[in-house]
Amino acid sequence: MRRGDTRFALLSALVDGPGHGYELIQRLEDRTGGRWKPSPGSVYPTLQLLEETGLVRSEQRDDKRVYEITEAGQAALAERADEPGGAPWMPSDEGGGHRALWHAFGQLGMAVKQIGVQSEPGLIAQATTIVNDARRKLYQLLAEA
Numbered sequence: 001m002r003r004g005d006t007r008f009a010l011l012s013a014l015v016d017g018p019g020h021g022y023e024l025i026q027r028l029e030d031r032t033g034g035r036w037k038p039s040p041g042s043v044y045p046t047l048q049l050l051e052e053t054g055l056v057r058s059e060q061r062d063d064k065r066v067y068e069i070t071e072a073g074q075a076a077l078a079e080r081a082d083e084p085g086g087a088p089w090m091p092s093d094e095g096g097g098h099r100a101l102w103h104a105f106g107q108l109g110m111a112v113k114q115i116g117v118q119s120e121p122g123l124i125a126q127a128t129t130i131v132n133d134a135r136r137k138l139y140q141l142l143a144e145a
Contacts, residue, residue: 006038006046007055011069011077014056018068021047108134 013019013027021043029037047067050056055073058065069077108131115127 006042007050008077008080009038010043010046010050010067011055011073014067014069014073015077018066020061020064020066024067 009028010024013024013031016027019027021040024047025038025040025043047056047058050073051058051067054070055076056067056069058067060066112127112131115123118124
């Protein structure tokens with residue numbers, strides 16, 4: 001996510017109706033097919049900022065603080081969608097494979113991390129060659145698409 005996208009992602013999630021923090025986190029995870037699940041540590045301060053700037057309002061319901069988007073928030077969201085590159089910034093996983101691709105990327109990262117722990121120069125050099133080769137192949141795939 002680019003800087004500032006969390007604010008607009010939360011506003012977008014609130015278009016579906018009011019929700020508390022964890023509910024909004026779940027909505028965003030569902031929208032991205034599991035590719036992005038913001039942390040409570042980023043969501044709650046962002047919701048507070050959105051409330052302070054008048055883009056959302058909140059009220060205590062039962063034991064939860066429930067947020068809803070204001071007219072100003074809807075206007076800000078619409079303005080963002082009109083910007084070049086502003087939409088779609090929360091793509092769905094329809095037509096697929098994004099989740100599988102990101103899972104594979106995560107697994108690759110874990111393998112790289114394990115090799116990095118080894119600190120054996122020969123092993124690290126081989127791993128670097130493999131990762132660089134994979135990057136070149138991905139760019140070749142893009143070029144052929």
